[in-house]
Amino acid sequence: MxxxxxxxxxxxxxDGTEPDQIPLLQIRELHTQFETKQGTVxxxxxxxxxxxxxxxxxxxxxxxxxxxxxxxxxxxxxxxNGQAVAGEINFEGxxxxxxxxxxxxxxxxxxxxxxxxxxxxxxTPTMTIGRQISEAMEIHLRLSRQEARERALELLEHVGIPSxxxxxDNYIHQFSGxxxxxxxxxxxxxxxxxxxxxxxxxxxLDVTVQAQILDLIKxxxxxxxxxxxxxTHDMGIVAGSCDRVAVMYAGRMVENGPVDxxxxxxxxxxxxxxxxxxxxxxxxxxxxxxxxxxxxxxxVSLPPGCKFWPRCPLADDRCREEEPVLEQYGESRAACWKVxxxxxx
Amino acid sequence: MDDQPLLSVQDLVKHxxxxxxxLLRPPDVVxxxxxxxxxxxxxxxxxxxxxxxxxxxxxxxxxxxxxxxxxxxxxxxxxxxxxxxxxELRNFRNGMQIIFQDPYASLDPRMTIGKAIAEPLMIHEIxxxxxxxxxxxxxxxxxxxxxxxxxxxxxxxxxxxxxxxxGIARALAVDPDFxxxxxxxxxxxxxxxxxxxNLLQDLQDEMELTYLFIAHDLRxxxxxxxxxxxxxxxxxxxxxxxxxxxxxxxxxxxxALLSAVPWTDPRxxxxxxxxxxxxxxxxxxxxxxxxxxxxRCPIAEERCQHESPALREIQPGHWVxxxxx
Amino acid sequence: xxxxVSAQHELFAMPEQRSLWQDALxxxxxxxxxxxxxxxxxxxxxxxxFGPWLSPYDYTQQNLFRINEGPSADHWLGxxxxxxxxxxxxxxxxxxAFLVGLIVTIGTTVxxxxxxxxxxxxxxxxxxxxxxxxxxxxxxxxxxxxxxxxVVFREKVLELQLQLQEQYGWTLSQGNRVYLDxxxxxxxxxxxxxxxxxxxxxxxxLSLREKEFIEAERALGASNWTxxxxxxVPNSLGPLIVSITxxxxxxxxxxxxxxxxxxxxxxxxxxxxxxxSDNLGQWRFNPHLxxxxxxxxxxxxxxxxxxxxxxNDALNPEQRRR
Numbered sequence: 001m002x003x004x005x006x007x008x009x010x011x012x013x014x015d016g017t018e019p020d021q022i023p024l025l026q027i028r029e030l031h032t033q034f035e036t037k038q039g040t041v042x043x044x045x046x047x048x049x050x051x052x053x054x055x056x057x058x059x060x061x062x063x064x065x066x067x068x069x070x071x072x073x074x075x076x077x078x079x080x081n082g083q084a085v086a087g088e089i090n091f092e093g094x095x096x097x098x099x100x101x102x103x104x105x106x107x108x109x110x111x112x113x114x115x116x117x118x119x120x121x122x123x124t125p126t127m128t129i130g131r132q133i134s135e136a137m138e139i140h141l142r143l144s145r146q147e148a149r150e151r152a153l154e155l156l157e158h159v160g161i162p163s164x165x166x167x168x169d170n171y172i173h174q175f176s177g178x179x180x181x182x183x184x185x186x187x188x189x190x191x192x193x194x195x196x197x198x199x200x201x202x203x204x205l206d207v208t209v210q211a212q213i214l215d216l217i218k219x220x221x222x223x224x225x226x227x228x229x230x231x232t233h234d235m236g237i238v239a240g241s242c243d244r245v246a247v248m249y250a251g252r253m254v255e256n257g258p259v260d261x262x263x264x265x266x267x268x269x270x271x272x273x274x275x276x277x278x279x280x281x282x283x284x285x286x287x288x289x290x291x292x293x294x295x296x297x298x299x300v301s302l303p304p305g306c307k308f309w310p311r312c313p314l315a316d317d318r319c320r321e322e323e324p325v326l327e328q329y330g331e332s333r334a335a336c337w338k339v340x341x342x343x344x345x
Numbered sequence: 346m347d348d349q350p351l352l353s354v355q356d357l358v359k360h361x362x363x364x365x366x367x368l369l370r371p372p373d374v375v376x377x378x379x380x381x382x383x384x385x386x387x388x389x390x391x392x393x394x395x396x397x398x399x400x401x402x403x404x405x406x407x408x409x410x411x412x413x414x415x416x417x418x419x420x421x422x423x424x425x426x427x428x429x430x431x432x433e434l435r436n437f438r439n440g441m442q443i444i445f446q447d448p449y450a451s452l453d454p455r456m457t458i459g460k461a462i463a464e465p466l467m468i469h470e471i472x473x474x475x476x477x478x479x480x481x482x483x484x485x486x487x488x489x490x491x492x493x494x495x496x497x498x499x500x501x502x503x504x505x506x507x508x509x510x511x512g513i514a515r516a517l518a519v520d521p522d523f524x525x526x527x528x529x530x531x532x533x534x535x536x537x538x539x540x541x542x543n544l545l546q547d548l549q550d551e552m553e554l555t556y557l558f559i560a561h562d563l564r565x566x567x568x569x570x571x572x573x574x575x576x577x578x579x580x581x582x583x584x585x586x587x588x589x590x591x592x593x594x595x596x597x598x599x600x601a602l603l604s605a606v607p608w609t610d611p612r613x614x615x616x617x618x619x620x621x622x623x624x625x626x627x628x629x630x631x632x633x634x635x636x637x638x639x640x641r642c643p644i645a646e647e648r649c650q651h652e653s654p655a656l657r658e659i660q661p662g663h664w665v666x667x668x669x670x
Numbered sequence: 671x672x673x674x675v676s677a678q679h680e681l682f683a684m685p686e687q688r689s690l691w692q693d694a695l696x697x698x699x700x701x702x703x704x705x706x707x708x709x710x711x712x713x714x715x716x717x718x719x720f721g722p723w724l725s726p727y728d729y730t731q732q733n734l735f736r737i738n739e740g741p742s743a744d745h746w747l748g749x750x751x752x753x754x755x756x757x758x759x760x761x762x763x764x765x766x767a768f769l770v771g772l773i774v775t776i777g778t779t780v781x782x783x784x785x786x787x788x789x790x791x792x793x794x795x796x797x798x799x800x801x802x803x804x805x806x807x808x809x810x811x812x813x814x815x816x817x818x819x820x821v822v823f824r825e826k827v828l829e830l831q832l833q834l835q836e837q838y839g840w841t842l843s844q845g846n847r848v849y850l851d852x853x854x855x856x857x858x859x860x861x862x863x864x865x866x867x868x869x870x871x872x873x874x875x876l877s878l879r880e881k882e883f884i885e886a887e888r889a890l891g892a893s894n895w896t897x898x899x900x901x902x903v904p905n906s907l908g909p910l911i912v913s914i915t916x917x918x919x920x921x922x923x924x925x926x927x928x929x930x931x932x933x934x935x936x937x938x939x940x941x942x943x944x945x946x947s948d949n950l951g952q953w954r955f956n957p958h959l960x961x962x963x964x965x966x967x968x969x970x971x972x973x974x975x976x977x978x979x980x981x982n983d984a985l986n987p988e989q990r991r992r
Contacts, residue, residue: 062534206396211605236607239614277539279568291539438891450882
């Protein structure tokens, strides 16, 4: 395959999708590792990713591909045995990996907010939700207690909690799943962050509630011009909510580009497999689904060459030995020696 | 439809009594399943869809008599399972099986998978000797895509998808006619989901299995089902043959549910207008009067608040419980 | 076809085979504190069996010419106020401690498992009765209740023994009241320490019963006995083993406390607690007489606690990788 996408400067320092803009968040060669009994788990392995002002980027992949660990590396909230051992995460002119704990406290919740999959585990069970929202604002926005309370009530109303004045003094267990996620969203948006990290925000919810929550996040993000990183495994959510998409496999990026391009013309066999294995409302029922054979790789002992070759139907000797790099194909980039010839859309 | 359905559920009701909180008042009753009827013909799949708390899982468990029904009947090959004693039931268990949602919770962590798969063979005395059982276990493992080499491993050494295969091997060990699949793929990654769905379809063709496929994901249900029933708060609100319910949903709840399914084609996703339902599913302790869906229904009328709609056959085989359909 | 490919690749992803028990043992052996606990436990067993042959003295043998001595070549740990060899008495105390630990643990385990399982399985009034009994027992301080029971019953047991001896010529004590003390201590400690295990077993069974894999067994048509014997018991064994280990140390400590208070092992029987209280008068002049049994007691109890903690970590599959 030719490397005709090399209108980029030769350094691999940008992920190359929108070269004329300075990204809000710039991840360079991030390596996040975990020490376990079995050895070093390479959760994120040389990931570079740009996030531009005002866009919604979908980070897609299966469990264990490193998408959540990427978000936790940005927030510097990795669990005890994990560490971002190399790389840079640049945000507003600072490398987050080198910020002091004190600086991170200011950034977390203030400049960057995160929404988790399970609000029950992310919120304090012994504090009223009103206090949790207003406390964040007292710290980050330096509001007085009364001001923070007023703002919190507005926010609760805004995210669609009925009768916020009565619910203000409730605890998180007194809310239903969808309402809990709304509370999380209110907290995330309370300090007007510039960047929102949403980690599978609707996976635990029912479809009808999921639609409500997705619409709410989209609406709020548009209102405030916020940039968002949407972590999900569901291509349907990407199609409906994101501008660009990045597909991860075994800790690295295998494909990224504008949503339309990637979803309609997937180049990497893994992306093709992911799209093909979801039964959709468009497909013919009863047909066999396209399925990716085998299992995701063991992150302690990754295969040499392309990490996907053991499961790839196209793999040949080169794939087994040499690791492919991201190359430009049309509007997107993919890391595969066997990229399919472009279909004209 | 065939002459005689393999499974026929009539007016199935399951109520749970909550612990009494106030001595002066009667205890709260959760109406988990409140009068559900359907038939499944031999070799077919009925998809049972609904959101959490709609009673679909309870329906599956009650059919298998893992929970005893409050009232109603479950005819399985001509026998009413609800009338059988626990002991009599045990002899029926090789005809009907269940595959669970959570492959982590549904296997005994202290039993090797070989023993786990052999257990049903021993219980129903299908294999007389240990060697015979071992051989059959290896066959089963191979059939569901597991390497028999791992026969002495423990469940914690397997991934979610592999464990689900173990669960399938256990259920199929007794050569059942009917299998309840309770969200069998919803805890798995998409690429593994596809593997398991394909496996389930192959097995159905090979062994002439009859499935009750319980799920919340309409895309998955559409893929595998011959007929589909939509449940809301303990009742079936719509039932129709496969694609018909997707092409022509008649109940407003089905319409909303369908419109909430994310489209993978970004062009369609943008054009697509979602029906966003207000609020969340009401409590099954005091379900709303009249039509249970009326508090969230975008087209509800005065009458929906008082009169509960019965299932009507609008087109041949297409049943709906809505006054306005 | 895809299935075959996947089977091949499983070979890549699988770690080597280990059973859960093997895994737990390996985990335990990696824990240094637990190894210390294992060592202490073995030492205790060894000493309590072979103690009398390890020293040239008898634990009751007095030498009034050599009282309250410090360590010397004849008496490695010195002698007490009656000129008895301290080392010999500590070795003999190990036997007391081990017997108390063993028998009380067996007693509480049997009582706890039976009552806890009965409560969990039978439910209703049986469960209510067992749990209220546990609550009541728990409401009293263990030591106080055990002291009360042993004081009240010691005389009764003694009377009974004399009666038996008169009528049938049957004797337990062969003139030695120490065995009667043992009996009273075992009984009273069992009666105040059973509730922990009963609550544990009941909780285990109640939570296991709700587990999906038990439901899966019922769906397969397994009988109740199959479910209990091949699934409930093996799965609740782990926490029970931990509780038994920690309880072993606890029982020894309680016995020492009772003996210290003077309601446990009576002189001339040897118990670490009794030795501490016996020699307390010498605290200012010969502190080693108090310190020695105290240190030994602390090390042994600590050893069992470490072992219990180690077992807890090793037997808890949830805390390990999924």
